[in-house]
Amino acid sequence: MEGRNLASINYNILDKSQQKLTIAGRLDMENISSLWPEIFKLIKKNKPKVLLLDASGVDYCDGAGIGLFLKLKEKQKENKGSLQIENLKPEFNQLMELFEPGQLSKPEQIPSFFKRVPEQIGKSLTISMREVYSQISFVGEVFVKFLYTLFHLGSLRWKDTFLIAEKSGANAVGITALLGFLIGVILAFQSAISMRKFGAEIYVADLVAIVLFRELGPLLTAFVLAARTGSAFAAEIGTMKINEEVDALTTMGLEPVRFLVIPRMLAAVVITPLLTMFNNLFGILGCILVMITMGFAPITLINEIQHATNLTDLFGGLAKTFVFGYLIAGIGCLCGLQTGKGASAVGDSATRAVVSSIIAIVVADGIFAVIYYFLGI
Amino acid sequence: MDDNAKSIIKVENITIAYDDFVVLKDINFEVKQGEIFVILGGSGCGKSTLLKSMISLIKPVTGKVLIDGKDIVTAQGNELRDILSGIGVMYQNSALFGSMNIIENICLVLEEFTNLPKDAMELIANMRLKVVGLEGAGYKMPSELSGGMKKRAAIARAMALDPKIIFLDEPGAGLDPITSAQLDELIRKLSRSLNITFVIVTHELDSIFAIADRVIMLDKETKSIIATGNPNELRDKSTNPWVKQFFNRQAVEK
Ligand SMILES: Nc1ncnc2c1ncn2[C@@H]1O[C@H](COP(=O)(O)OP(=O)(O)O)[C@@H](O)[C@H]1O
Ligand SMILES: [Mg+2]
Numbered sequence: 001m002e003g004r005n006l007a008s009i010n011y012n013i014l015d016k017s018q019q020k021l022t023i024a025g026r027l028d029m030e031n032i033s034s035l036w037p038e039i040f041k042l043i044k045k046n047k048p049k050v051l052l053l054d055a056s057g058v059d060y061c062d063g064a065g066i067g068l069f070l071k072l073k074e075k076q077k078e079n080k081g082s083l084q085i086e087n088l089k090p091e092f093n094q095l096m097e098l099f100e101p102g103q104l105s106k107p108e109q110i111p112s113f114f115k116r117v118p119e120q121i122g123k124s125l126t127i128s129m130r131e132v133y134s135q136i137s138f139v140g141e142v143f144v145k146f147l148y149t150l151f152h153l154g155s156l157r158w159k160d161t162f163l164i165a166e167k168s169g170a171n172a173v174g175i176t177a178l179l180g181f182l183i184g185v186i187l188a189f190q191s192a193i194s195m196r197k198f199g200a201e202i203y204v205a206d207l208v209a210i211v212l213f214r215e216l217g218p219l220l221t222a223f224v225l226a227a228r229t230g231s232a233f234a235a236e237i238g239t240m241k242i243n244e245e246v247d248a249l250t251t252m253g254l255e256p257v258r259f260l261v262i263p264r265m266l267a268a269v270v271i272t273p274l275l276t277m278f279n280n281l282f283g284i285l286g287c288i289l290v291m292i293t294m295g296f297a298p299i300t301l302i303n304e305i306q307h308a309t310n311l312t313d314l315f316g317g318l319a320k321t322f323v324f325g326y327l328i329a330g331i332g333c334l335c336g337l338q339t340g341k342g343a344s345a346v347g348d349s350a351t352r353a354v355v356s357s358i359i360a361i362v363v364a365d366g367i368f369a370v371i372y373y374f375l376g377i
Numbered sequence: 378m379d380d381n382a383k384s385i386i387k388v389e390n391i392t393i394a395y396d397d398f399v400v401l402k403d404i405n406f407e408v409k410q411g412e413i414f415v416i417l418g419g420s421g422c423g424k425s426t427l428l429k430s431m432i433s434l435i436k437p438v439t440g441k442v443l444i445d446g447k448d449i450v451t452a453q454g455n456e457l458r459d460i461l462s463g464i465g466v467m468y469q470n471s472a473l474f475g476s477m478n479i480i481e482n483i484c485l486v487l488e489e490f491t492n493l494p495k496d497a498m499e500l501i502a503n504m505r506l507k508v509v510g511l512e513g514a515g516y517k518m519p520s521e522l523s524g525g526m527k528k529r530a531a532i533a534r535a536m537a538l539d540p541k542i543i544f545l546d547e548p549g550a551g552l553d554p555i556t557s558a559q560l561d562e563l564i565r566k567l568s569r570s571l572n573i574t575f576v577i578v579t580h581e582l583d584s585i586f587a588i589a590d591r592v593i594m595l596d597k598e599t600k601s602i603i604a605t606g607n608p609n610e611l612r613d614k615s616t617n618p619w620v621k622q623f624f625n626r627q628a629v630e631k
């Protein structure tokens with residue numbers, strides 16, 4: 001059993017309370033890892049009151065061996081027993097002192113189920129209440145400053161506002177137009193198939209126009225903005241937060257809300273309706289194009305669309321986009337300002353901004369649907 | 378710096394916590410007008426936290442921070458703006474606004490607090506840059522500057538409104554020793570020639586011995602101040618083992 005590079009164990013039950021574990025050989029990582037499970041299986045089975053550990057045969061021992069001794073000590077303590085290490089060579093004893101971590105900092109004791117669950121519910125409730133509180137106070141603060149700015153246009157940072165509007169508005173015209181056009185084409189094709197059965201293909205134009213003006217135009221544009229602009233706002237402001245630039249603004253006496261949030265908000269509120277109109281226009285164009293290939297004259301189609309829709313459809317849709325713009329910018333900026341620390345914080349904020357604003361947009365759209373229903377719009 | 382100069386900052390009994398986690402407890406100290414005051418201590422002992430509480434970025438749980446007699450903890454609105462216009466801050470990573478060039482960075486505060494015409498503001502900005510030795514770099518963007526230049530630019534920005542006090546968080550962090558020493562020299566020059574009070578967070582011994590009039594040393598265990606005084610005196614006379622070790626071991630090593 002005794003090999004030069006091996007370790008071995010021997011387990012004896014001396015009497016009722018005392019048991020003896022003899023360890024010999026080389027206690028390094030490799031040997032220990034094969035002995036470890038065996039030893040603890042024995043301990044578990046026999047549950048010794050006093051465990052005598054005879055280490056006289058140990059001729060090499062490193063951190064792994066010491067780890068084993070310490071673990072044994074801990075296990076014995078757990079089982080309300082004790083461990084006596086005998087004849088460990090002094091040089092290894094020294095190691096023991098070096099490595100002995102003393103009172104290990106333990107993860108907090110998990111309290112019983114009945115204590116834990118209410119506590120956790122309470123905790124998460126206070127945390128989410130605090131979050132809701134911070135969001136509400138943010139929305140309030142921003143809204144007051146937003147109104148103030150509308151009446152004191154001199155205090156607005158025009159240069160920033162135009163730059164932001166250009167970046168998130170003008171540069172998004174292409175993608176919104178393309179998206180609108182494709183949706184127009186797709187809607188026209190899809191509905192044409194069903195309408196053909198009734199010989200009512202001309203009504204495809206009605207359908208596409210109404211759907212675009214009232215729902216799809218505003219929603220699609222808002223989604224594009226949430227993905228393009230909301231995330232950009234969160235990332236920009238988040239990066240500034242991490243670079244302490246937001247702190248710098250504060251201690252320079254320039255409130256971050258007025259400086260960073262209001263220009264973005266105003267830009268978003270102005271560009272969302274404009275982009276929606278582009279989206280609508282190109283959607284209609286796409287639809288008309290499809291229907292021309294089906295043999296309709298353009299003028300017929302335009303007349304049809306004029307009959308089918310009225311200004312309420314158009315403006316009802318556009319009214320929503322002001323709110324969508326406000327939500328996208330507000331959520332983006334809030335997520336940016338709430339950015340934590342670390343490398344992934346900015347990415348997290350941007351993700352959170354997109355997800356939250358898409359949810360907020362859909363919820364707001366639902367509320368509008370109910371309001372419009374009761375108003376008969 | 379004479380000994381009976383008046384106190385310009387008084388920190389009274391402040392306790393600071395992040396949620397339940399208390400970082401510092403019952404801290405008291407004063408900073409005298411015109412001195413270079415250094416806050417030191419090991420990593421994570423709350424130096425930056427203390428600094429932030431002195432410039433209204435963190436609200437302490439209890440206590441007061443009097444800046445020139447006015448409590449910045451409770452100040453709000455215009456009162457807070459007034460206090461803030463009297464101080465300048467240089468952040469650990471400079472915190473220059475990346476979308477503006479250096480002159481615009483400096484002018485931003487001037488636009489906010491003064492009605493000066495644009496050319497006057499640019500002149501003032503250029504004067505500040507001259508003082509910190511960055512003349513000619515005014516129209517560069519922050520990303521085009523080296524680490525040391527960024528810190529200088531940040532000091533220039535902190536000086537925009539002729540503040541009485543400038544706070545600096547780890548000015549030497551991320552700089553090579555020579556650049557760091559040059560920065561120390563700049564701080565000493567500004568302190569002597571303009572009588573600006575400096576409150577500096579650092580743990581670089583060279584820097585401390587080069588510039589500090591007085592230091593306080595924070596301790597993570599007790600969450601309090603374990604030593605106050607002139608660094609040379611502390612090195613020679615302190616009986617606290619931690620303090621002795623800090624001043625001596627590193628001094629020997631370097
Ligand atoms: N925003 C924060 N939220 C929670 N804990 C924080 C925050 N900032 C710092 N801390 C904690 O407060 C302690 C002091 O941090 P800090 O003041 O940054 O230390 P120092 O600047 O002395 O290295 C650290 O233990 C740190 O983990
Ligand atoms: Mg720090």
